[in-house]
Amino acid sequence: MSLPVQPPLVPMLAKLQGELPEGDGWLYEPKWDGFRALVFRDGNDLEVISRDGRPLVRYFPELPPLLSGALPDRCVMDGEVLMAGEDGLDFDTLQLRIHPAASRINKLAAEIPSSFVGFDLLALGDEDLRLQPFSARRVALEGVLTECLELDPMPPLEPLHVYLTPQTDRLEEAVRWFETFESIGLEGIVAKRADDAYLPGKRAMVKVKHKRTVDCVVGGYKLGKTGDGIGALLLGLYDEAGVLHYVGHTSSFKTKERRELLAQLKPLEGDGAFGEGRSPGGQSRWSGAREQAWVSVRPELVCEVSFDRMQGDRFRHAATFMRWRTDKAPMECTIDQVWASSQR
Numbered sequence: 169m170s171l172p173v174q175p176p177l178v179p180m181l182a183k184l185q186g187e188l189p190e191g192d193g194w195l196y197e198p199k200w201d202g203f204r205a206l207v208f209r210d211g212n213d214l215e216v217i218s219r220d221g222r223p224l225v226r227y228f229p230e231l232p233p234l235l236s237g238a239l240p241d242r243c244v245m246d247g248e249v250l251m252a253g254e255d256g257l258d259f260d261t262l263q264l265r266i267h268p269a270a271s272r273i274n275k276l277a278a279e280i281p282s283s284f285v286g287f288d289l290l291a292l293g294d295e296d297l298r299l300q301p302f303s304a305r306r307v308a309l310e311g312v313l314t315e316c317l318e319l320d321p322m323p324p325l326e327p328l329h330v331y332l333t334p335q336t337d338r339l340e341e342a343v344r345w346f347e348t349f350e351s352i353g354l355e356g357i358v359a360k361r362a363d364d365a366y367l368p369g370k371r372a373m374v375k376v377k378h379k380r381t382v383d384c385v386v387g388g389y390k391l392g393k394t395g396d397g398i399g400a401l402l403l404g405l406y407d408e409a410g411v412l413h414y415v416g417h418t419s420s421f422k423t424k425e426r427r428e429l430l431a432q433l434k435p436l437e438g439d440g441a442f443g444e445g446r447s448p449g450g451q452s453r454w455s456g457a458r459e460q461a462w463v464s465v466r467p468e469l470v471c472e473v474s475f476d477r478m479q480g481d482r483f484r485h486a487a488t489f490m491r492w493r494t495d496k497a498p499m500e501c502t503i504d505q506v507w508a509s510s511q512r
Contacts, residue, residue, distance in 0.1 A: 182373035196342035244291035257353025387441030397426030413445035416483030
């Protein structure tokens with residue numbers, strides 16, 4: 169590729185807040201529930217890269233012909249891969265596409281194809297747009313994506329479509345979106361400064377989500393009473409120094425899921441998670457007391473959980489497991505997202 173912006177590229181990020189910012193210069197967009205994706209197209213060459221640098225075309229073979237039919241010959245676009253279900257966005261079904269078997273992927277691509285929504289244009293032709301203000305990049309994006317998505321009223325999301333994300337500069341309209349369209353799977357609202365350049369890796373945008381949720385690293389587990397399944401997953405978050413701290417557990421699983429989780433975690437057993445920071449069961453990672461004994465696993469799995477409130481530096485009650493986050497790197501699970509979420 170001979171594009172002015174080349175992969176790999178870290179996307180611009182958002183920090184979690186409890187309330188939408190208001191005042192002049194803010195632009196608001198829906199926060200989609202999908203896989204963040206950077207699209208690089210140079211003629212017949214097209215790459216789709218995840219937020220952590222992984223190629224996505226292998227898992228979504230329907231994307232190259234879909235995007236080639238909608239995007240300019242040479243461009244770089246920031247957006248999200250979505251899965252449209254009967255009632256809106258379907259993240260669980262989207263995650264089924266991350267599968268090791270090519271035959272399975274091809275079958276799912278035909279049965280449950282994905283869609284794509286674009287929300288920023290980073291390059292067009294030979295021009296690098298990243299230093300231009302976001303308002304100018306938005307104008308350019310609207311110029312290349314003609315299949316616009318109107319939010320009033322929200323149409324049914326369909327598979328194999330390329331959408332332009334809606335945008336407003338009116339806070340009251342953004343609040344209406346936040347309150348009205350949660351039912352179709354929108355996670356919340358993202359607020360962007362109209363005059364901001366594109367800042368890779370910087371949390372220069374603001375996001376407000378519907379639920380008090382947090383993405384945590386699985387650092388260990390406790391066995392269930394029967395011994396043939398997990399009793400709880402032990403959750404951790406990284407501090408600014410990159411140290412993983414224990415923040416609580418989740419045990420909201422059915423009997424069959426507990427056995428499946430134990431089989432999934434067995435190959436990951438070993439050191440590398442808790443130890444430098446706060447650990448389960450007090451100062452020792454391994455306690456002689458039966459009720460506090462736990463097994464350490466390598467910090468490779470990320471899950472999203474919901475919680476009611478914090479008590480000190482951990483969840484006051486057990487968190488509720490929501491979903492796996494195969495699209496998120498463990499080191500992105502930082503403790504600042506908890507404090508921002510708990511302010512709501």
